[in-house]
Amino acid sequence: MKPGSSRRDFIRRALVGGAIGGALSRAVSSLAQSGSGTVDRRKLGRVGVDVSILGLGLGSAFMDTYEDRVEAGHAMLEAALAKGINYWDTARGYGPSEGMIAPVLARNRNRIFLASKSDSRDYDGFKRDLEESLRVLRTNYIDLYQLHDLRSHESANLSAIETGAVRAAREAKEQKTIRAFGITGHSGAGFLSECINRFDPDTILSVFLATRPENGQFENELLPLARSRKMGVIAMKTIRYGRPAGLPAAELLRYTLSLNGVHSTIIGLDTPAHLAANVAVTSGFKAMGTAERDQFHGQATGVLATVEQPWEEPGYVDGAVG
Numbered sequence: 001m002k003p004g005s006s007r008r009d010f011i012r013r014a015l016v017g018g019a020i021g022g023a024l025s026r027a028v029s030s031l032a033q034s035g036s037g038t039v040d041r042r043k044l045g046r047v048g049v050d051v052s053i054l055g056l057g058l059g060s061a062f063m064d065t066y067e068d069r070v071e072a073g074h075a076m077l078e079a080a081l082a083k084g085i086n087y088w089d090t091a092r093g094y095g096p097s098e099g100m101i102a103p104v105l106a107r108n109r110n111r112i113f114l115a116s117k118s119d120s121r122d123y124d125g126f127k128r129d130l131e132e133s134l135r136v137l138r139t140n141y142i143d144l145y146q147l148h149d150l151r152s153h154e155s156a157n158l159s160a161i162e163t164g165a166v167r168a169a170r171e172a173k174e175q176k177t178i179r180a181f182g183i184t185g186h187s188g189a190g191f192l193s194e195c196i197n198r199f200d201p202d203t204i205l206s207v208f209l210a211t212r213p214e215n216g217q218f219e220n221e222l223l224p225l226a227r228s229r230k231m232g233v234i235a236m237k238t239i240r241y242g243r244p245a246g247l248p249a250a251e252l253l254r255y256t257l258s259l260n261g262v263h264s265t266i267i268g269l270d271t272p273a274h275l276a277a278n279v280a281v282t283s284g285f286k287a288m289g290t291a292e293r294d295q296f297h298g299q300a301t302g303v304l305a306t307v308e309q310p311w312e313e314p315g316y317v318d319g320a321v322g
Helices: 006-014 018-033 060-066 071-084 097-107 123-137 150-172 189-199 213-228 249-257 271-280 290-303
Strands: 040-043 050-052 053-056 087-089 111-118 142-147 178-186 203-206 232-235 264-267
Touching: 006 097, 040 087, 050 178, 053 060, 053 271, 060 097, 060 264, 071 097, 071 271, 087 264, 097 123, 111 123, 123 142, 123 150, 142 150, 142 189, 142 203, 150 178, 178 232, 189 203, 189 213, 213 232, 249 264, 249 271, 249 290, 271 290
Parallel strands: 053 087, 053 264, 087 111, 111 142, 142 178, 178 203, 203 232, 232 264
Antiparallel strands: 040 050
16 A cells, blocks of 8 residues: 555545435445345365355455544454355555454454465465464464465566475465465566466466456466466456446446456455445356457456556555555
């Protein structure tokens, strides 16, 4: 998360006051009790667990909105769980996110597929991060622990990463403190493919966008590789920069979740309205056919031709927003 952001300050000011807090609580309660169905599930590749196709991103979107309104944040988590959303994504690098969700997690541990992440690349650092995650989350195991935000400039260090963080992850799996090990990355489809071939992770969290970045390599090369290894595939940033540009979030979601091999997509949990809209798309999900995907790809590419992907901006720090 970017410290001192104007967005954080605006939201905090906007949420001050009992009247607003009451309205938010009523909205969350209405969402939890609404008659819409529960979110569909898919088996997460060789991990073998059924996860909601809509996952909760508990980074900056969630923390900017609820860090100072903990009870409202907990109510949002419970409302999401009531809609069948069992895939929860946090990270060591998401500020106090792990601690914030811990009380709700403790009450519902067997209903939640918990994913967290470490930024450490060395053996001792990864182990320390995992131990701290377990302590802060108040759990004795994490369903999926991931090597966070791998970037192409690290290509020369893959051997050190394998004997460091990856070795620590493999040991943690043997000890059953984690059930699965994954990698994450926003760019460099070829580099991420190299990481898959070297590390053999159980899952990958990456971008599978309607704009088909890097000349379609994520869809045409990375995704088939993951399928061939029966990996779990989780998408991120699905609506991150498309929604502000005027593209419909529902279609951005449908595009990504229609790709063969994508099991879930994580979206930043911020408001009851956004959660309700996303639940509506992912309950009784209707996939796009090839022709419809191609048509929407053309539309999205045209609209976003001059818009820089936020994660490519200098100094970007991943916070799992949409």
